Amino acid sequence: MSKTFTRAEVAKNNTEDSLWFIIDSKVYDATEFVDAHPGGESVLRQVGGQDATTDFYNLHRHEVLQKYANLCIGTVEGETPAVLTPAPGDLSPVPYAEPLWLAPAYKSPYYNDSHRRLQRAMRIFTETEVAPEAAAREADGKYISQALVDRMAAKGVLHMRLGPGKHLHGVELLDGAVRGEEFDYFHDLIMSQEGVRANARGFQDGTLSGMVIGLPCVMNYMPDARRRAALMAEVLGGRKYMCLAITEAFAGSDVAGLRTTATKTADGRHYVVNGTKKWITNGAFSDYFVTGVRTEKGLSVLLIERGEGVETKPIKTSYSPAAGTAYVTFDNVKVPVENLLGEENKGIYVILSNFNHERWTMACASVRQSRTVVEECLKWSNQRLVFGKRLIDQPVIRQKLAKMIALVEANQAWLETITYQMCNMPYKEQAKHLGGPIGLLKMSITRAAHEVADEAVQIFGGRGLTQTGMGRVVEMFHRTYKFDAILGGAEEVLADLGVRQAMARFPNAKL
Numbered sequence: 001m002s003k004t005f006t007r008a009e010v011a012k013n014n015t016e017d018s019l020w021f022i023i024d025s026k027v028y029d030a031t032e033f034v035d036a037h038p039g040g041e042s043v044l045r046q047v048g049g050q051d052a053t054t055d056f057y058n059l060h061r062h063e064v065l066q067k068y069a070n071l072c073i074g075t076v077e078g079e080t081p082a083v084l085t086p087a088p089g090d091l092s093p094v095p096y097a098e099p100l101w102l103a104p105a106y107k108s109p110y111y112n113d114s115h116r117r118l119q120r121a122m123r124i125f126t127e128t129e130v131a132p133e134a135a136a137r138e139a140d141g142k143y144i145s146q147a148l149v150d151r152m153a154a155k156g157v158l159h160m161r162l163g164p165g166k167h168l169h170g171v172e173l174l175d176g177a178v179r180g181e182e183f184d185y186f187h188d189l190i191m192s193q194e195g196v197r198a199n200a201r202g203f204q205d206g207t208l209s210g211m212v213i214g215l216p217c218v219m220n221y222m223p224d225a226r227r228r229a230a231l232m233a234e235v236l237g238g239r240k241y242m243c244l245a246i247t248e249a250f251a252g253s254d255v256a257g258l259r260t261t262a263t264k265t266a267d268g269r270h271y272v273v274n275g276t277k278k279w280i281t282n283g284a285f286s287d288y289f290v291t292g293v294r295t296e297k298g299l300s301v302l303l304i305e306r307g308e309g310v311e312t313k314p315i316k317t318s319y320s321p322a323a324g325t326a327y328v329t330f331d332n333v334k335v336p337v338e339n340l341l342g343e344e345n346k347g348i349y350v351i352l353s354n355f356n357h358e359r360w361t362m363a364c365a366s367v368r369q370s371r372t373v374v375e376e377c378l379k380w381s382n383q384r385l386v387f388g389k390r391l392i393d394q395p396v397i398r399q400k401l402a403k404m405i406a407l408v409e410a411n412q413a414w415l416e417t418i419t420y421q422m423c424n425m426p427y428k429e430q431a432k433h434l435g436g437p438i439g440l441l442k443m444s445i446t447r448a449a450h451e452v453a454d455e456a457v458q459i460f461g462g463r464g465l466t467q468t469g470m471g472r473v474v475e476m477f478h479r480t481y482k483f484d485a486i487l488g489g490a491e492e493v494l495a496d497l498g499v500r501q502a503m504a505r506f507p508n509a510k511l
């Protein structure tokens with residue numbers, strides 16, 4: 001690649017036997033590539049010997065050039081390539097592409113050096129280890145590989161995704177980027193926000209999201225300490241997979257309406273579980289199911305191991321099969337009473353205990369994915385030429401971008417305000433003061449995602465509806481943003497919760 005050519009030399013290579021062109025001051029020899037070019041031979045011949053930079057970026061993502069770097073034979077004499085090629089871990093210099101605390105000129109009261117170290121380490125991990133597998137699994141529909149689970153376990157990524165707590169103490173986290181003892185909800189936020197950067201919503205849930213919502217119930221409510229420790233070690237070590245099985249065809253956000261039953265045997269040593277669960281993330285490949293059941297006088301939560309009477313069938317949803325979304329049936333499944341999590345008939349507390357963190361995590365992830373879409377739109381509007389101008393030169397496009405930016409920035413700021421409260425409120429206070437606001441926040445973020453997805457597709461046109469090429473991130477987002485608006489409590493239910501909680505503490509105030 002150290003060779004240089006004059007533009008006149010390049011121009012001569014415009015024949016049947018030699019086809020060169022220039023992209024961003026680099027010289028490409030496409031002679032052998034023409035037959036394999038997905039866009040066809042004729043389009044390449046039309047730019048033979050010329051500077052094809054504008055044409056290229058009108059049609060391709062920059063990453064295409066990295067993939068086909070072997071076609072590059074040198075640079076144009078006296079010129080330096082100008083298009084940025086980010087290295088793993090780099091921050092994007094595109095305005096609004098990063099949350100403001102990562103913008104060099106901005107200050108934030110919330111983040112310290114350990115947050116910055118973790119952010120960089122997790123970005124490198126996501127870009128180098130997760131993203132390539134995400135792309136492969138989205139394409140082949142298979143589940144996460146044991147090799148990636150092992151890497152996540154070894155680096156403490158699985159531990160960190162449960163949020164702050166004693167389970168992190170003494171654990172080596174991303175090669176010492178942060179100490180377990182100092183890990184707080186801003187570190188947790190960073191894990192969620194960096195984790196989405198593989199741009200594969202289905203696979204993202206396939207990276208053991210079921211564990212993130214299921215294991216806390218075991219960690220906090222499994223009565224036997226030895227059993228609890230063994231389960232934690234198995235699951236955080238990536239040797240066994242766990243999911244949360246609450247939702248049924250009969251009851252979604254309305255958890256009080258569950259119909260799966262657990263009846264105690266006459267000798268009092270087992271429960272016998274019968275019923276079904278639907279849309280269980282990771283259910284298709286899980287070994288353990290943290291399951292909401294109806295017992296004699298209320299709801300209870302049981303840890304059910306895959307075995308006789310437990311069956312799972314994959315459900316085809318609009319994101320990828322990599323998430324392992326399943327329909328689960330329990331037919332006369334015998335579960336030892338020791339597997340009861342929390343108290344019998346008081347399972348609602350076990351279930352509710354996790355909701356705030358789950359919803360907040362989803363809020364972190366969803367607003368970050370919206371931001372990535374804003375970055376995609378900004379880049380595309382800047383490079384796409386239509387009617388002889390860049391898209392961004394059209395006022396209507398700038399209006400769309402302004403709305404998208406404002407929605408993302410406002411929601412990130414609200415998210416950080418709430419995260420700060422989580423860092424500074426004891427758990428009981430959080431349950432009292434933050435349930436409603438977190439519900440409203442998640443609703444606000446997924447409503448914003450709806451706007452962002454809609455405008456992004458309008459900006460990308462047909463490419464926003466195409467799974468490969470320029471618009472692949474926008475297409476993915478538009479197809480999948482609804483998962484965050486439904487899972488973990490539907491938008492409307494959470495909005496209602498937020499207002500009802502506010503009214504419950506309403507003062508005797510009058511107009």
Ligand code: HEM
Nearest residue numbers: 028038039043047052055056059060061064068071469470
């Ligand atoms: C080293 C140079 C090039 C490489 C490696 C390359 C590679 C590719 C690839 C992988 C695609 C599939 C779409 C995608 O994934 O983005 C594609 C599509 C295409 N390419 Fe190229 N290409 C090159 C240069 C060019 C140039 C110079 C032109 C025309 C001036 C061109 C015209 C097209 C067209 C028209 C399509 C179809 C676009 C669409 O479906 O929207 N390509 N190219």
